[in-house]
Amino acid sequence: MRQLLAWTLAAAAVLAAAPAAQPVGRGACPRLATAWYGDNRAHLQRAIDARGTCAGRPGRLRPVAVFDWDNTVVKNDVTDATLAWALRHDRLLRPARWKDTSAWLTAAADRALTRACGSGPVGAPLPTSRNARCTDEILALRERGTTMSGAPAFAGTFDHRRTVPQYAWVPQLFTGRTPADLASYAAAARREALAAPVGATRRVGTHTLPAYVRYYDQQRDLIRTLRRAGFDVYIVSAGSEPITEVWSRGVGVDAAHTIAIRSVLDRHGRITPWTEGCGGVPATRGAVIPYIDGKRCWINQDVYGVRGPAAWQRQPWPHRPALAGGDADTDVTFVADATAVHLVINRNKPELMCRAYDDADGHWLVNPMFLEPLPRRSTPYPCATNAYTAPDGTRGPVRREDGSVVPDQRDTVY
Known part of the structure; x- marks a missing residue:
């Protein structure tokens, strides 16, 4: 079942205290088994140990992890x-x-x-x-x-x-x-x-x-470990939902936990050019899809039960994913919303990589692509000038939450 917005004050207090929780002892939570770049596996394991219901701390609500699909969980689209x-x-x-x-x-x-x-x-x-x-x-x-x-x-x-x-x-x-x-x-x-x-x-x-697609072994293992540790794991994609559902079953994520573009059907059950809306926006011919801010909206709406225009806004800490993973600028908003780990697969996408390398909260992890990784970007990402795409399509600097400009960032994980 999709997780509803039914958090009590007591539960919120438990969740709010979670980041400061002491790591549990080895063996209390399931362990990641595959190799990652640098110390990324250790960082991920610490988040699983701190946030998972596997630790057995009373009153803990199920944490949420959300992943983009194409080129995040699998190689290719x-x-x-x-x-x-x-x-x-x-x-x-x-x-x-x-x-x-x-x-x-x-x-x-x-x-x-x-x-x-x-x-x-x-x-x-x-x-x-x-x-x-x-x-x-x-x-x-x-x-x-x-x-x-x-x-x-x-x-x-x-x-x-x-x-x-x-x-x-x-x-x-x-x-x-x-x-x-x-x-x-x-x-x-x-x-x-x-x-x-x-x-x-x-x-x-x-x-x-x-001509090929591959599930990433590391992401398959991460999703399996998260689910065993008590996380609710969701997929959110800017692809077509019936297509994504076929693939997400391969990592144990069912249709109820798979979010993508949803076509409106006619009275005979056939696909139309219309797509379902989010955040108080009705069905349109594609004006609102799970894309950049749209991914946040659908997570807030479908996972946390936030309705109306509020679904477009960043939610309080208890109503946000603990872990979020993506590979492209289309993922930057929901990945930045995560409270424990912002996991980024490096495909040289400027806004996402600017935020990842800036690492404003110390929770951003950058990993090269697991198959056929890209070479190092030869010039810095233009974070201070034009890496951000505004709603009207113009380009500008990437800014932190306090409004300060992110300086240009060099590509160091490849």
């Missing part, structure tokens, strides 16, 4: 793997108008998709396995936010800390299918991706895409 599988097997249905698929699709993108994908009966499968031009335009919009010719594919006004149109567009492409259909495509893509060797690529249209 499972929504992209599913989309690639669907394109290779003609599983997308032809829309009446491509403009119907996104509120921000430009006229240039509409023309490019119409030309490349041709005409045919509305609702019939698009022959993307045979039509490389159509497949290429779809993948270009998803990957770069442009047409194959480089024209902007999405434009208009939206909150850049609540959505990105090309992320919201993927579940919208499956309009007319059911969540069960989408889950079956994800399961087929999962079988292929886990069977493919590490480093394998695949040609889809004329694009070269990763």
Whole structure:
């Protein structure tokens, strides 16, 4: 069951005292078994020992841990793997108008998709396995936010800390299918991706895409250990929820603990271009998804029961995750909300890495990617000038809670 906002004053007092709790003796809580960078495993173990219900301290409520999915718990993107599988097997249905698929699709993108994908009966499968031009335009919009010719594919006004149109567009492409259909495509893509060797690529249209996905052994072990230690573990992703649910079962996280983009269904149970809202925002065509501040909103709403506009705000200490992990700027808000460990997988994403290396509260842990880690960034992250993305899309300095500017940070964990 999702954890509700039903904290009593006494329970809050117990939780508020938790950070100062003395570490329990060795053996009282389950131990992490896999190797991590530097002393990260020791830091994680101390948090498990201090916060887990395994320590047996009376009155302790179950702590929460939250992880992003793609490139945090697994290597590569499972929504992209599913989309690639669907394109290779003609599983997308032809829309009446491509403009119907996104509120921000430009006229240039509409023309490019119409030309490349041709005409045919509305609702019939698009022959993307045979039509490389159509497949290429779809993948270009998803990957770069442009047409194959480089024209902007999405434009208009939206909150850049609540959505990105090309992320919201993927579940919208499956309009007319059911969540069960989408889950079956994800399961087929999962079988292929886990069977493919590490480093394998695949040609889809004329694009070269990763052909493999791997669960990270360290994250699998961490999630298993957290659950055994009494943590409620959640996944929060800017991917499509039916797809993420298929994969999250592989680390023991069920659908009730998996949060991602939720499509609104029509009366026949089929996916529509509309997505569920959060924090008092009603259903929209993708204006609010679990993306940057949206991830905080869905955690506050679904995990802690916070309703209305308050779900967009940082909550008091007892109503925040103890541990949060991510790899990209889309994760920065909820990872920063954690009270014991901010776990960052280094993919050179500027705002997240600025906060991680600044380590304002002493609880940030940076770990290289467990497979195919990136080389060291050659120049400092531009924290003091333009690493932060404002709601209107402009760039600015990353600031601490007190308003001070984070200085530029060098990449030291790679």
